[in-house]
Amino acid sequence: MGRIADAFGQGHKALIGFVTGGDPDLGMTERFVLAMAEEGVDLVEIGVPFSDPIAEGEVIRAASERALSSGTTLDGLFGITERLREKTDVPIVFMTYFNPVYKYGVERFSMRCDRAGVDGVIIPDLPWEERGEFMEARGDKARVELISLVSPTSAARAEDIGRGAEGFLYCVSSLGVTGMRRDIGTGIADVIRTVKSATDIPCAIGFGISSPGQARAMAELADGVIVGSALVRIIAEQGRESEKPLREFVRSLRAAVV
Amino acid sequence: MTKGRYGQYGGRFVPETLMSAIIELEEAYERLKGDSLFAAELDDLLANYAGRPSLLYYARKMSDDLGGARVYLKREDLNHTGSHKINNVLGQTLLAKKMGKTRIIAETGAGQHGVAAATAAALMDMECEIFMGEEDTERQALNVYRMELLGARVNAVKTGTRTLKDAVNAAMGEWSARMKDTHYALGSVMGPHPFPMIVRDFQAVIGREIKTQMLALTGRLPDAVIACVGGGSNAIGTFYDFIGDEGVELIGCEAAGEGADTSRTAATMATGSVGVFHGMKSLFCQDEHGQIAPVHSISAGLDYPGVGPEHAWLCGTGRARYVPVTDAEAVDAFEYLSRMEGIIPAVESAHAIAYAIKAAPGMKKDNAIVVTLSGRGDKDVAQMAQYRR
Known part of the structure; x- marks a missing residue:
């Protein structure tokens, strides 16, 4: 079994944390990832900064800009992943828009993921219908898994997407872009039920989960929860002093997600 | 696929x-x-709201002044709302x-x-x-x-x-x-x-009308059709009906800003590379890491780092040709058409006029070119005045 599968086999619901790579710089990202892993996050998503992150709300968009101005590149992120692998086995997944991957070369990207210890990749602008190009270029040459997404509007397609999914299924909680929401509808629950009737792929819910209470409620609907903007906001506010508040927040999430 | x-x-x-x-x-x-x-x-x-068909106007003074091909203007600027x-x-x-x-x-x-x-x-x-x-x-x-x-x-x-x-x-x-x-x-x-x-289907009316109007006016197809390209809707509308007519050259004019050899440009065909952005695989101005480049054009309508996928394809197959036109050339053309024909073009459309001004003199007198005047220039007057100051 790969590391991603391990994340969902811990006897509790999986807690997934997201930080934007290179915000405020690569060295800090390395420390934040390690801190989150130590506080019990089961899987870490590292966001690859992009000039035009169309699925992101204000918080992650701003983090992306900070990371780009600190000079963050894919190679830099592979570099810190390699260093992290000397210290932790926490599953690491890159979240990136397709263009940086395409420009890097999908085959080269996949093989570099394997070498660096990146277990999966989430590409929000590469929907199910367009994943063929990635899958062909990666082929059997690399193990890195392409994480698919479903959303409350996936209805008719959710079953197919679930059946062919790798790693885990990223279940988008609600319409719109990423970011904290006070209320999260239950539309995604129906989609998860559809998926679960067809396959046993682990399902994790993300988008808008910003408090331990929300994390607990969402975890009941799925196999795990993803917290992004709420963590990134701590970094936006505390910058280089974020490690301690990140640890405290992750600890509170961990206590809620059981 | x-x-x-x-x-x-x-x-x-x-x-x-x-x-x-x-x-x-x-x-x-x-x-x-x-x-x-x-x-x-x-x-x-x-027909009854937008005012179609739009005129195909023979720009006699401009043609005489340039001394080469006859220049026709497809007057999309006369549509309701001005473009x-x-x-x-x-x-x-x-x-x-x-x-x-x-x-x-x-x-x-x-x-x-x-x-x-x-x-x-x-x-x-x-x-x-x-x-x-x-x-x-x-x-x-x-x-x-x-x-x-x-x-x-x-x-x-x-x-x-x-x-x-x-x-x-x-x-x-x-x-x-x-x-x-x-x-x-x-x-x-x-x-x-x-x-x-x-x-494209909704804009293809432009090229269909050009074809009918040119046949009625001159009895034959034009030698070239010319349009400005940002995302490329007026250009694809102009080109689409002529793609099968090999004798008709298709020319797209993209915004070179301060020059296609500078970083202050929006000339995607001249300087871009293949990428995936805004829902499409196409050509984009981007850096080596796949970050979308900040582009520049004097015209807000052409100030875009990508181009429609069908244009990228027409460029790749060679069926259409794309040329960069600078801010300065577009402003000159903006003023030229205003004085020569009494028609103030949108600064976007002025990019196409600019290329016609360059190309027509080198063509024969029995050649005919159609330039799509995609919009009127009222919106640009203040900015052009400022540019000249």
Whole structure:
């Protein structure tokens, strides 16, 4: 079994944390990832900064800009992943828009993921219908898994997407872009039920989960929860002093997600 | 290959949440495009509301002055709302209405598409919200007021480069949050399938009319058709009916800004490379890491780092030729046409005029070229005056 599968086999619901790579710089990202892993996050998503992150709300968009101005590149992120692998086995997944991957070369990207210890990749602008190009270029040459997404509007397609999914299924909680929401509808629950009737792929819910209470409620609907903007906001506010508040927040999430 | 491909280009690279909306749109369009009632309704709007067919005008003074090919102007500037954008917007708004949508959102650069969308929404009783880069709301303030006058809400987009690209990002984000009652009326032949196809089909009326009008006026097809290219909707509309006519050269004029050899440019064909952005695989101005480049053009409507996938394909196959035109050349052409023919072109369209001014003298007197005048220049007058000061 790969590391991603391990994340969902811990006897509790999986807690997934997201930080934007290179915000405020690569060295800090390395420390934040390690801190989150130590506080019990089961899987870490590292966001690859992009000039035009169309699925992101204000918080992650701003983090992306900070990371780009600190000079963050894919190679830099592979570099810190390699260093992290000397210290932790926490599953690491890159979240990136397709263009940086395409420009890097999908085959080269996949093989570099394997070498660096990146277990999966989430590409929000590469929907199910367009994943063929990635899958062909990666082929059997690399193990890195392409994480698919479903959303409350996936209805008719959710079953197919679930059946062919790798790693885990990223279940988008609600319409719109990423970011904290006070209320999260239950539309995604129906989609998860559809998926679960067809396959046993682990399902994790993300988008808008910003408090331990929300994390607990969402975890009941799925196999795990993803917290992004709420963590990134701590970094936006505390910058280089974020490690301690990140640890405290992750600890509170961990206590809620059981 | 997946749906909506032009060679390797096109496709639909959008977040999962938007997939259902673009599939719904594709199915509705496939259902309605063969529907004679829909066609009749749209034709009626185009004829009696937009004022089609638009004139094909023989620019005699300009032709004599240049001393080469005869120059004809396809007068899209005479359409209601002052540009070709109304062709697409009437089609899409009618389509949205048939789909049961009650709200139209749109991005706009120069404001021409936003004004057209606000107009169609007013006419067809739809709510309307426009996304416009903050920088563009400043350089095209008059159009902001026009949109508001027409009942639309204008959102100044403050992210990124605060121009057209960022307006598209914001409109896509808004659509992904609210699609049940909302249609995103994309303004150009770009974005995910089916937009490049739908917008092209609604703009193809330009080229069809040119063909009929040239045959009636001269008894033969033109030697070249010329249009400016940002996303590329007036150009694809101009080209589409001529793609099979090998004798007709297709020439797209892209915005070179301060020069295609400088970083202050928006010349995608000349300086871009293959990438995937805004829902499509196409050519984009980007850096070695795949970050989309901040581009520059004096014209807000051409200030875009990508180009529609069908243009990338036509460029790749060599069927169409794309030439860079600088800010300075466009401003010269803006003034030239105003004085020579008494026609003030949009600064976007002035890019096409600029190339005609360059190319016509080298052609024979029995050659004929058609330049699509995609819009009128009233909106640009203040900015051009400032440029000259």
